Amino acid sequence: MKEQTEVGKLKEGRYVIIDDEVCVIKSITKSKPGKHGSAKARIDAIGLFDGQKRSIVQPVSAKIYVPIVERKTAQVLSIAGNxxxxxxxxxxxxxxxxxxxEDIAKIKEGQEVPYLTGLGKMRLDVR
Structure with missing residues (x-):
């Protein structure tokens, strides 16, 4: 699920959709409006599920999609390899x-672990 918002309302640490991937915003740089143009925002983000770095440049008044990311808990039933x-x-x-x-060693059978879901993808949130 996703919703629309303006680029100017985004903040660091929130989520945004870039190239149909859920990304965590790491930095936002806003430029001043020029003589014939509007203010622009450069958003640098890292993919939540694939870890790839992405960036976009858009006008501050443009609309952009923001995913609804949910944090849930699950119990580990069994572990087979990875x-x-x-x-x-x-x-x-x-x-x-x-x-x-590197995360397999941190979880055990019967343990409750948090996981993230967004745009139909899931990932364990083991720290």
């Missing part, structure tokens, strides 16, 4: 996620 089977604690639905090698 694939973790989880059960959502709200509706008890089960699903599987592929987890990077």
């Amino acid at each position: 694939v973790v089977q989880l059960m959502n604690m709200d509706d008890y639905s089960t699903f599987e996620l592929t987890v990077p090698d």
Whole structure:
């Protein structure tokens, strides 16, 4: 799910959609309006699910899509290699996620872990 907002209302640490990917805004630089143009904003962001760096330049008054990112909790049912089977604690639905090698050591079976969902994608939020 997503909603529309103006570029000028965005803040650092919030989410934005760039190239159909959910991104976390790392910096926003706004320029002053010129003689024949409007003020521009340069947004530097990092993909929430793929970790790629992206940036866009748009007028401050332009509309842009902002994703609705939800933080939920799930219980770890089983771990098989890099694939973790989880059960959502709200509706008890089960699903599987592929987890990077450095995060596998941080989770155990039976443990409750937070995860993020946005635009139909999911990611464990293990710190």
